[in-house]
Amino acid sequence: MRGKGFGILVTFCVMFLFWLLLSGIFDTLHLTAGLVCSAIVALISHDLIIKGDEEKILSKSFKLAIYIPWELWQIVLANFDVAYRVLHPKMPIDPLIIEFDTTLQSDLALVTLANSITLTPGTITIGITNGRFSVHAIAKEPAEALTVDGTMQQKVADVYMEW
């Protein structure tokens, strides 16, 4: 029951901050309306956003905060990779579709890994069926970087604490 109260509280705070951000008006009427709406939303939908107990969520958020800068750097690399392939006169592409298994379990971890694959150099996720990823790679090297070394999968598993 303690976990539930925590979930409601966090959802309420996030919702109310978002209300303040979008309205930008700080008089009594708007603040009260915001409080009431945030409370209703938090009561109805807290279990959509926050699941599990509080310590896990805090350490997950912390690890996610470390993961995101690494991911941003990968996005920059991905763009230079694509720019090189697009602007090179001979267009060095050799597309192939690869499949590999993952040990990740939760939906959120799978979504993070799928979006990370799409944003990193040379690969886009096509689908996930029963823990098996299909990935379209634009050339051989990015495909091998994904399947052989598996750094990204390890990092996502670290963030969501699934080993």
Added chain:
Amino acid sequence: MLEIVVVAFLAVGIFFMVVGAVGLLRFPDFYTRLHATGKCDTLGEVLIIVGLLLYHLFHYPETPLVCVKLLFLILFIFITNPTATYALMRSAYKTGVKPWKLGDERQ
């Protein structure tokens, strides 16, 4: 000085958007075209928004909420862009669009 930084962000952002468009025209099939647009648009849009954010922050400091809203736009682009790319990929794959292989004709 600020103008130079802002223009640099906008210029690099536009460069990546243009690369995305060129890739859309040059690449041979649906999947490889998505590689160009899905990636370049993400970084291009984000860089342009960062440029606008800096400009607003220094020229109109009396409305800082606009900057926070722009930050949220960046966050949403990072979540929705790969998801939309994935949705297009998956539906193309499921409806049997054939991936291009080295040596094939352009589609």
